[in-house]
Amino acid sequence: MKVHNFGAGPSILPREVIEQSAAGVLNFNDSGMSILEISHRSELFEKVLNEAISLVRELLNVPENYHVLFLSGGASFHFTMVPQNLMKTKAAYVESGVWAKKAIKESQLFGDTKVIASSADKNFTYLPAIENIPADADYLHCTSNNTIYGSQMKSFPVTTIPLVCDMSSDFLSRPVDVSQFGMIYAGAQKNVGPSGTSIVIIRNDLLDNYKPNTPTILRYKTHVDANSLYNTPPVFAIYTCMLTLRWLKKLGGLKAMEAINNKKAELLYNALESNSLFNLPVAKADRSYMNVVFTIDDKEKEKAFLDFCKSKNIVGIKGHKSVGGFRASIYNALPIDSVQFLVDAIAEFTAQ
Ligand SMILES: Cc1ncc(COP(=O)(O)O)c(C=O)c1O
Numbered sequence: 054m055k056v057h058n059f060g061a062g063p064s065i066l067p068r069e070v071i072e073q074s075a076a077g078v079l080n081f082n083d084s085g086m087s088i089l090e091i092s093h094r095s096e097l098f099e100k101v102l103n104e105a106i107s108l109v110r111e112l113l114n115v116p117e118n119y120h121v122l123f124l125s126g127g128a129s130f131h132f133t134m135v136p137q138n139l140m141k142t143k144a145a146y147v148e149s150g151v152w153a154k155k156a157i158k159e160s161q162l163f164g165d166t167k168v169i170a171s172s173a174d175k176n177f178t179y180l181p182a183i184e185n186i187p188a189d190a191d192y193l194h195c196t197s198n199n200t201i202y203g204s205q206m207k208s209f210p211v212t213t214i215p216l217v218c219d220m221s222s223d224f225l226s227r228p229v230d231v232s233q234f235g236m237i238y239a240g241a242q243k244n245v246g247p248s249g250t251s252i253v254i255i256r257n258d259l260l261d262n263y264k265p266n267t268p269t270i271l272r273y274k275t276h277v278d279a280n281s282l283y284n285t286p287p288v289f290a291i292y293t294c295m296l297t298l299r300w301l302k303k304l305g306g307l308k309a310m311e312a313i314n315n316k317k318a319e320l321l322y323n324a325l326e327s328n329s330l331f332n333l334p335v336a337k338a339d340r341s342y343m344n345v346v347f348t349i350d351d352k353e354k355e356k357a358f359l360d361f362c363k364s365k366n367i368v369g370i371k372g373h374k375s376v377g378g379f380r381a382s383i384y385n386a387l388p389i390d391s392v393q394f395l396v397d398a399i400a401e402f403t404a405q
Pocket of ligand 1: 062126127128129130152196198199200201219220221222240241
């Protein structure tokens with residue numbers, strides 16, 4: 054049964070990655086053991102981890118003075134780790150959606166947290182201008198892609214203070230200049246792998262800024278010193294991430310990925326824009342190329358469209374409960390054929 058998976062995360066992964074990781078569950082690299090039963094301290098796994106780290110470095114052209122980590126748990130851990138590790142007295146935040154709000158709430162537990170830009174006034178349907186960044190803040194935190202509201206930063210502010218970015222839902226979907234950031238973090242379960250791990254890229258000079266009572270396991274420095282092996286890491290999740298990273302490299306890297314993602318997004322946005330039944334609530338310049346949010350005014354028609362999609366094995370397009378409507382997540386692994394299938398379904402439904 055062919056399913057078109059537009060889920061927001063955990064989400065679609067490349068078919069060949071699923072097949073390779075399934076093979077690794079049965080017999081990992083001809084070791085006679087499953088990836089599920091090898092030691093994280095074994096040479097077998099260290100090779101996987103080191104390949105994953107070096108592929109992230111290669112794909113994103115990560116400068117020498119940054120470290121790449123694969124840690125346990127999702128992006129939400131960094132909402133609390135970031136202020137504990139980087140805030141001396143004051144932090145600045147951009148409030149551009151639900152995830153940003155959660156990050157702000159955690160930061161408030163640890164010190165002076167200034168929300169310097171917000172789009173809460175219009176239910177996060179645009180990205181707020183980032184101006185007047187306080188020079189005395191220890192960092193500025195932003196969210197590159199707002200998974201729930203469907204907005205995405207197309208460029209990043211130039212600051213004198215470290216820029217910290219939650220890239221969970223558009224990590225590795227396009228090239229970014231890592232040297233613009235003090236730190237990048239992302240949960241794996243959108244573009245990179247299964248849930249259970251998150252990826253961190255952090256600049257060397259920020260590692261010693263943690264607050265004195267920060268628990269050992271919550272210090273980035275601990276994980277840098279242990280090459281992500283301070284405690285047992287999520288072995289299987291990291292293995293699958295490594296396979297996805299290989300797939301990305303084979304595809305031609307992030308420039309090639311970006312070109313495909315742009316095509317997919319344009320195909321879907323053009324179809325929705327030219328169709329009067331559907332609305333696109335997000336300001337055009339800020340639309341996400343990963344999560345396409347759209348609505349229908351008529352509640353009955355909204356339900357009918359969801360049922361119609363279900364009948365065609367189009368799954369995961371119900372909008373987040375805080376927004377309603379629909380959300381088609383078109384992450385890296387979603388083939389353009391699936392986007393075309395949705396576009397055809399939209400046309401067929403409209404013509405009924
Ligand atoms: C942008 C963003 N940040 C953070 C999170 C939270 O991630 P996790 O569930 O891995 O903690 C999500 C989850 O969807 C997200 O989309």
